[in-house]
Amino acid sequence: MAAFWQLVLENRGKALGIAGGLLFGLLFLTVGFFKTIAFSVFVATGYYIGRKFDNEEDIGEVLDRILPGKFTKR
Structure with missing residues (x-):
């Protein structure tokens, strides 16, 4: 299991991309x-x-x- 997390940490961008793709695919x-x-x-x-x-x-x-003028008073 430690090897899995080491692989994920070394390839953080790819892992986040896969997780995001999986999430949006399921949605x-x-x-x-x-x-x-x-x-x-x-x-x-x-x-x-x-x-x-x-x-x-x-x-x-x-x-x-x-949105100019909608949130601040001048």
Whole structure:
């Protein structure tokens, strides 16, 4: 079992790609194409906002660029 985890850690990108492909394949088979696409959009949006938090960027500025004037008062 230790050899398996060592292989996964040495090939992290490939392992994540396989896991992601497996997840989206299962979602496609169980809930359908359009719900899988909607799920993907939500995951990508969450990743984008989380990356902004990690980089300590102002979320208000990001949202103001996407939807000007909706989130900040001027």
